[in-house]
Amino acid sequence: MIRTFLRPLQAVRVVQIPVRTTVVVERVNPLTKLRPWENIYDYNKYKYADFQYRVVRNTDADKWGNIDVILTEYVEGVGYKGEIVNIPREMAYTELLPAQLALYPTPDNVALFEEERKLLVDRPQISPFVMKCRDYLTTILLQIPINMKVKDWSLTRDNVRIALRRMNVMCDEDAILLEDGAINKDTYKLGEEFQVTLKINPLVDVSIKCTLVPVDKAKLWDEYQLSKRRAKT
Known part of the structure; x- marks a missing residue:
């Protein structure tokens, strides 16, 4: 039975990968002074405290940079x-x-x-942060809140700017390419997705997938006032 358990262990091979590193240490306590005729390599003459070291620097733990x-x-x-x-x-x-x-x-x-x-x-030089911003905006679905109870409502660039700000994306209205009145009460169906183009800089623009979310501003204002009253009480 013992041989049976040992056979799988004998097949295990340990592969050692050499790692080049440097560790700088210093002594915790001063080295014991020996007499001139004593052998400095006779470790029996030293104390346990002579072999205590403090790590000053370990290159394996340093940041790569x-x-x-x-x-x-x-x-x-x-x-x-x-x-x-x-x-x-x-x-x-x-x-x-x-x-x-x-x-x-x-x-x-x-x-x-x-x-x-x-x-x-x-x-032209393009910052890597511009490309990361473009890649991020291509993956999101921008939900634009709008009050659909208003008669003859239409989507404006200011609505898109506010929705982007809710996603921690700051931009000017001039950077949003949207025709005034292109999306309104007559052309938009609830739940439908559409594209809005945003110019990140003069060289890079991105198409953002958007959808409208109906919001009743009067209802939100009533809820806000009610929450303030509850906080006081």
């Missing part, structure tokens, strides 16, 4: 081909460098993409 790389292809939200960008080390080591989307900016690699780097001067 950023690193400069040169892109070999266009990476959305990062940069163009041939551009030298400063990105987090984790992103460089786990995504870009293994996929050959970036290289270390050595003199040879910089010279290899010299032609692409010259074209970057005339190419």
Whole structure:
């Protein structure tokens, strides 16, 4: 029976992966002074307190920080081909460098993409935060509250701006591309979805999926006044 239990354990193979790290330590207590004729390598002459250390720095626990790389292809939200960008080390080591989307900016690699780097001067620069904002807005369904009990109501850019503000997206009315009176009482059906274009900057715009939510402003005002009375009592 004992051999039967040991056989599966014998098949287990331990793979050791070497990790390069540095740990800087300092002594907690001063080292015991030995006499000149005593052997300093005779550890029996030392005390237990002589082997107590305090960790000063552990490079394995330090933050990675950023690193400069040169892109070999266009990476959305990062940069163009041939551009030298400063990105987090984790992103460089786990995504870009293994996929050959970036290289270390050595003199040879910089010279290899010299032609692409010259074209970057005339190419418009787009912030990665703009692309993240665009990607976020393409995934949401913007619920626009509007009072449908008003006679001849119509959707305005101000309604869209207020709805975006509720989603923590600030913009001007001029950035919202919407025809006045395009969506009104006669053209809109309750629950129907439509698209509104928002210009994030002069180069990037995004189509946002929207729907209208009927709201009775008078009812909301009554509820607000009632909540204030309850708070006082």
